[in-house]
């Protein structure tokens with residue numbers, strides 16, 4: 001069974017007998033007048049179909065002894081193609097999704113009412129409809145999955161509407177070997193982009209110059225999309241976790257924190273590193289950096305299947321507190337959350353902060369970040385070191401170990417910068 005068939009099969013296995021699941025690609029959103037936001041397909045739909053075209057619908061029917069998969073796409077529209085470009089043909093949609101039953105959206109409403117009708121039909125008697133209700137998904141203009149739920153409740157009182165989101169969340173938390181390969185590709189691309197950034201890192205440039213170097217690498221090597229808005233934060237700016245502007249001038253005595261990542265075929269990398277602009281770690285920079293690095297390595301080594309992200313966070317807090325006290329960076333009776341105020345891990349996948357249940361024990365196939373940080377506004381230093389880690393054979397396996405984080409490796413790399 002292929003990758004996509006396998007994903008849909010896992011969903012079928014979690015669906016009740018006599019049920020239908022509908023997963024919508026979503027609709028374009030209007031900015032103003034006739035301008036549209038760039039379309040981002042619903043990621044649960046993408047996960048199950050490998051299709052990125054708006055207005056498409058996936059329908060799974062688990063009826064009496066039958067499992068049927070249908071994909072609905074818009075009919076060929078010559079005028080639309082002339083304005084906004086190529087749309088998928090049925091054959092192309094079939095090739096991408098490996099779904100044999102590709103139909104037009106104009107046939108969808110009939111198909112659905114047939115499947116849900118109270119009379120016996122080819123599927124037997126359907127009594128459950130799964131919809132992706134979290135978050136609500138736009139289906140038509142001013143019509144969301146919650147509106148569809150209401151419509152179904154009124155029109156088909158014998159049908160129970162159930163949220164498919166928790167099932168898809170569970171499925172997406174466990175990555176297949178194929179998905180892990182895609183993420184490794186995204187991480188390798190990100191590594192190359194970082195090398196380009198470092199090559200151009202020097203006092204007297206602006207934060208946005210570094211973001212441009214990184215992003216240009218992705219654009220010029222396959223037009224790779226960003227996993228999220230690039231964060232480049234020098235000096236004290238790094239104490240703001242999602243520092244939004246990139247307008248500041250970079251000084252010789254600053255450290256620069258960058259938190260960035262490319263996507264590869266929809267899969268995200270999420271990497272943070274913090275390097276000294278001078279090329280050499282000095283004084284407090286070195287103390288703080290060593291504390292964070294020790295924690296990063298400790299947590300990657302410590303993580304085991306069966307633990308939760310909450311366990312990792314508690315351990316990271318405890319570890320960072322000890323390091324800071326030992327190094328005279330904070331007093332014994334102070335609270336570490338003054339200097340460390342985010343979580344150490346999140347799941348990573350098609351979403352950067354991938355849909356997940358933080359209380360669920362980790363298991364093989366999970367991919368998480370490990371990203372401790374320390375933020376000392378009084379010294380103008382914020383350090384975060386973030387790696388992407390696969391849970392494999394019950395332990396942590398770092399997918400991003402090729403990206404320099406040891407002091408000696410960083411200092412060597414910084415010596416090869418552009419003059």
Ligand SMILES: [Mn+2]
Pocket residue numbers: 270346369371386
């Ligand atoms: Mn992250």
